[in-house]
Amino acid sequence: DTEVTQTPKHLVMGMTNKKSLKCEQHMGHRAMYWYKQKAKKPPELMFVYSYEKLSINESVPSRFSPECPNSSLLNLHLHALQPEDSALYLCASSQEGDGDQPQHFGDGTRLSIL
Amino acid sequence: RKEVEQDPGPFNVPEGATVAFNCTYSNSASQSFFWYRQDCRKEPKLLMSVYSSGNEDGRFTAQLNRASQYISLLIRDSKLSDSATYLCVVNRGGGYNKLIFGAGTRLAVHP
DSSP: OOSEEEEOSEEEEOTTOEEEEEEEEOSOOSEEEEEEEOTTSOOEEEEEEETTEEEEEOSOOTTEEEEEEETTEEEEEEESOOGGGOEEEEEEEESOSSSOOOOEEOOOEEEEEO | OOSEEEOOOOEEEETTOOEEEEEEEOOTTOOOEEEEEEOTTSOEEEEEEEOTTOEEETTEEEEEETTTTEEEEEEOSOOGGGOEEEEEEEEOOTTSOOEEEOOOEEEEEEO
């Protein structure tokens, strides 16, 4: 059982739609992350939030918009996505954002763009 | 050169075999190191952290050689359930908990 919960598990959307991915953790972790993973490739970091503030944006296109409403929640708002954005989107959390702790992953949202 | 390099495999081994995976990293400032396993179409799961003194967790042993910038994972008495992709993960350091993932090594354990 994962302690990082992501919803929805699967999402199919058109290129003009707006949708949001949600992530929740109740481990008291202060850092949360969004990753994108394509088939047969390792996860690629997109965003890092530390103490509810955005600390890293890995030059992600603006059609992806992260939001951290509180220390337990992380959202990823999607708008006008492209077919190449189809991937597994993983959320992770760690105890702190400025140290060397391992990250714990949710089971991901599998996104398909039509 | 990639920051974290692994042999992609696949490693095909019989049950009960001992198998070792290696990984090299390029950033000498990296401070922490991990092995994750990822099953097909699932999320990465932390297998173990890797410490300078080496560490063991049951059938799994991890070693770190900072001088050679090299990390290893040894699996003894392989089980069918060990079949997965093993990701070598390095923290880039510099004040952020930014993990760099290797491309992964596939392990297939057969009866």
